[in-house]
Amino acid sequence: MAQQTKKNVLVLNVAEIVYYFYFFIMAFAKGMGLYDGMWPYTAALLLGGLLIVCKLALTEHTLVEWLFVLGMLALGILVWHNSGEKGALIYIAMIVAMKNVPVKRVFSVGLAVWGITFIAQVILTLTGIRQDIFVIHAKLGLGYIIRWSLGQPHPNVLQITSMMLCAFILYLADWKGKKLIYATVLMLIGNLYIFFYSVSYTGLIVVVVYLFGNLYLSFRKELNKLEKLLVMLVFPMCAAFSILGPLTFPERLWEICNKVLNTRFNIARIHMTTDPITLFGARPSDAIPKGLWNIDCSYVFALMHYGVVFFLLLCIGYIALVWHCLKKKKYQELAIIIGLSVAAITEPFFVNPSFKNISLLFMGAFLFDKFNEFAYKKPDHVLNKKIGLLTIGKKEVVIPIEKTICVKNQFLQVVKMQKKFIIIGTIAIMVMAGILFAVMADMPKCYYALRSSTQIEEERMYLDIDQLPEDFDGKILNYQDAKTPMQKVEGNIVTVEYVRGIISSGLWCGFFGGGIISLIAFIFLRRRIDVT
DSSP states (O other): OOOOOBTTEEEEEHHHHHHHHHHHHHHHHHHTTOOTTOHHHHHHHHHHHHHHHHHHHHSOEEHHHHHHHHHHHHHHHHHHHHHOOOHHHHHHHHHHTOTTOOHHHHHHHHHHHHHHHHHHHHHHHHTTSSOOOEEEEEOTTSSEEEEEOTTSSSHHHHHHHHHHHHHHHHHHHOOOHHHHHHHHHHHHHHHHHHHHHHOOHHHHHHHHHHHHHHHHHHTOSSOOHHHHHHHHHHHHHHHHHHHHHHHHSOHHHHHHHHHHTTTHHHHHHHHHHHSOOOSSOOOOOTTSOGGGOOOOOHHHHIIIIIHHHHHHHHHHHHHHHHHHHHHHTOHHHHHHHHHHHHHTTTOGGGTSTTOOOTHHHHHHHHHHHHHHHHHHHOTTSGGGOEEOSOGGGGOEEEEEOHHHHHHHHHHHHHHHHTHHHHHHHHHHHHHHHHHHHHHHOOOOSEEEEEGGGBOOOSOOBOOOTTSOOTTOOEEEOOOOOTTSOEEEEOSHHHHHHHHHHHHHHHHHHHHHHHHHHHHHHHHHHGGGOOOO
């Protein structure tokens, strides 16, 4: 079993390290925007699968654990065969390989990978190095504006990814009191910035639910019976609303929900009334229009694509997990589970191959805790017979971290000493960068985008990018060929992009400028700091 971090050294075992490599590869692949059909993603899946097999072989399991592992993997493979969807198998693999792997260390890996890839994707898209995925919708009462994904597959996914990063940070930092309040406010401001690009109402609501839910639970030493009941009801109510709502709600209520959820009720009803609900999943039939194949609701997605067996196991698992967290007063975990459960109503990340449902890490830890309890209570039971394939998995690897801790503490001390100077310098850089963009930006008078990227129903037009007129004063956002219909968009879209440019120039120049100021201060002052 993995050892705790000792003073000046980090002690890991080989099996644990293999799991971290697996998690790193899968998170990096999705963080960089790879998806099914791309050869790098296929390579990541193959390598990830190989590492899961190695992790299982390197970890000693009891007989009942092996039955669980093999049974769940068989279910995932069967669902994949029937539906063509890999999500169930990917998440099952994440869970069944969790034995003796501390959740906090996996979160540390996740924060490092998702944090770096998220920032990289944002910078690459804002600077135009990478072409971003976008849609043009009428939002915020401003008419048609661009909803940017900033490197993610969809604007809604951008907001969910931002929430996931908040969860990583708050879970690992474990702030209390005023520190948590300050952190929550800063994260809310950061998510408002993300919302300014994504314009994802549901995404922002989910972030607010998580941040304030986490804040509320952190100030509760003991939940009363009503609070416990409400927490227990979140997941089943979300699932029931998603499955039963589209089929049973009265017409007026159905229309309201369908409008608020951007036609998700209609899509769910079409799938559930057109295709049969199967035990082990199925592909959408030809009776479903291809434009409606994508199911955004995770609960409906799991039921229709993965089948009743997987869906029921998912529900039972989460209800048991929430009860366990309430019993053990694991309120940080509860906040994450609640936030993601609510988000699953409108987004498919909860069960699709996005690798963003980090609450399943809690599920894996919880299940193996239960297996350990069973082994402790009945050590002589035949189901608790230990079976290990490769004993090298127990071998410990000692990583010296004394210098790393020393440098980190020195850096934090320098930042604390020079806090005012760093803050003033950062603000000055932000203001100057924003002003420079405001003065020097050469904004187009209109934007052109593929008709398929918009919801505009005006007359279509066509462009030949090789024969543009000399007085062409627009910006082409995406382009296919001269025969593919385009759409011209004018009005507030230009003003919104101008304001976004000012804010982003100031924010990111301040971010990197503040980092450089802190680094320079550290280089010159580190020798004056005694952290022994």
